[in-house]
Amino acid sequence: MYHPAILMDLVPMSVVGDGNCLYGAVSRALTGEYSKLLTEAIEDGSYSEMAHIYALSASISKPIRSYYPPQLRAExxxxxxxxxxxxxxxxxxxxxxxxxMWTRMSVPERTNEPNHFVPLSFLKAVTI
Structure with missing residues (x-):
């Protein structure tokens, strides 16, 4: 409405006006449409990411500890x-x-990029 020429190349997405719209807009831009994220998450062969862990935390109303083992390659x-x-x-x-824990299903041939998640269990009670 304020600048119709932008609509020739871009599509504005809605963001909740709750005082955190800047962060919501950046999150939406980085992770894509929420519905797309959900749809992809339930398809066989799809991959999960950090955004899914945040969604899980919200859905179970509890924190989740994410652990990614140290990597040798900087990327x-x-x-x-x-x-x-x-x-x-x-x-x-x-x-x-x-x-x-973010991990792999097998020993990597070329890349160490994670493609699997496993739960970690502690031998003794630990606050995480």
Whole structure:
């Protein structure tokens, strides 16, 4: 409405006007349409990503610990994926419901990019 010429090349997406619209807009731009994310997540052979872990945290109303083992190659930095994932309206101080590790189904031939998740269990009680 304010600048119709933009519609020739771009399509605006809606974002909730809850005071966090900047972060919602960037999140939406980075992860794509939420419905697309959900549709892809339930298809056989599709892959999950950090956005799905945030969605799980929101759906179970509990934090989830994400663990990505240290990597030798710089392009597979593990730091952004090692975190306690807590979606908005979830108690940040609550213990994580699960600890999930990013891994591979087999020994990599060329790339060490993860393609699988497994739960991690602790031998003794640990607050994560």
């Amino acid at each position: 597979f930095a593990s730091e952004p994926f090692n975190r306690k994932v807590v979606k908005r309206a979830v108690n940040k101080s609550a213990p994580a419901a699960a600890c999930i």
